[in-house]
Amino acid sequence: METLALILAGGKGSRLDILSQQRAKPSVPFAGKYRIIDFSLSNCVNSGIYQVGVLTQYMPFSLNDHIGVGGPWTLDRRSGSVTLLHPCTGKLGEGDWYEGTAHAVQQNIDFIEAQDPDNVIILSGDHVYKMDYNKLITYHQQQGADLTIAAQPVPKEEASRFGILDVDEELKIMDFQEKPDDPPSNLASMGIYVFDKEVLIEKLKKHCSPESSDFGHHIIPVTIDDCDSFAYEFTDYWRDVGTVKSFWEANLDLISSSTKLNLNDQNWKIYTRSEERPFVKFGPQGRVRQSIVVNGATIHGEVKNSIISPGVVIEEGAIVKDSIIFDDTVIKENSIIDKCIVDKEVTVGANVHLGFGDDLTVNLEKPKLLSSGLNIIGKGASIPSNTRIGRNCRIFPGVNRSDFKERIVLSGSTVKVQTGGLANHIYNSESQRQVK
Helix, strand or coil, X not given: CCEXXXXXXXXXXXXXXXXXXXXXXXXXXXXXXXXXXXXXXXXXXXXXXCEEEEECCCCCXXXXXXXXXXXXXXXXXXXXXXXXXXXXXXXXXXXXXXXXXXXXXXXXXXXXXXXXXXXXXXXXXXXXXXXCHHHHHHHHHHCCCCEEEEEEECCHHHHHHCEEEEECCCCEEEEEEECXXXXXXXXXXXXXXXXXXXXXXXXXXXXXXXXXXXXXXXXHHHHHHHCCEEEEECCCCEXXXXXXXXXXXXXXXXXXXXXXXXXXXXXXXXXXXXXXXCCCEECCCCEEECCEECCCCEECCEEECCEECCCCEECCCCEEECCEECCCCEECCCCEEECEEECCCCEECCCCEECCCCCCCCCCCCCCCCCCCCEEXXXXXXXXXXXXXXXXXXXXXXXXXXXXXCCEEXXXXXXXXXXXXXXXXXXXXXXXEEEC
């Protein structure tokens, strides 16, 4: 039986904050050499699914450039293809934009019908995991299901963050609630759905509109009501990396000797569009412990429990720990980077301390996103020498020396590019909190 994969990659990714300000969330770099979407794409080809549609909308340029015609995933082969599906005028007589996950698929019903699959597997572009979709699809067929949802138990205290399934002893879904206040169970939807093609099209045509546009809120519940729907329990490693904290944790998971996500498995490779970079170079004082360092990096300082991406330069005396450093960033001498995510092409001046002190004041602009002491430094930012930045801080893309009104940025602060000659900052101070 033929299966078509649709990867939902169109969301704005606001929970990744400034990491996704200039790129689609699925194209955010991961683990030094990958993009997040590489996992879904690689799972497809490793599972023998070569007809793939990627539904993209927000800031699609980097994602389009990364995927291209699908060569790294062998999706440019004669018997398969990857198709980038953007919103366009004229579908269903409605607005141009995808209003939600289900609405995005509904606008591409003509693409689904042209492929004429037996089943459609709907995937998210911002999850990190390895899954053999063949096992899921075989289970779907054996159950005679119209809909199968991949699910995983989560800690009960976190269950309200997910779509929650209530199932019987045979894993037949009895009820589904999207992010309930009082979850009936801790079996969480992974956002991976296998639909019978005809059932999917019928439900989308009947129940989906720009106002009822989401799978979890609108399509899954009505499908469960009148179709045979089952849960497929998946117990291996899986992480939704849609928040800054979960993204940082999933990256650092790979460093641990006990990681459950093995990226060295030659039988299940994670493919990507790799850059041609020279070897890693270590200077006479260069030292690395329990870290990932990717080709093209130059290490003269010290790296601990961190991920260092291609082209990164760490000068002598600099220390990087518990951090993720994206491509082509330069960290100058005697600086300290502690528990930070530093985007591409950032310059950190000499004697800078990013992540100092024990003050965990939450970020004043984004208290729900930054509360664990993690800092984010945006793409192309330039941090002036001798600057100290506390914790839970946001440094926006493109800021430079003139955007720092002080050389001490206290925990919970945000630094943005000046607008109209006035500093566009939200600073935390010991005596007052002020917005300018």
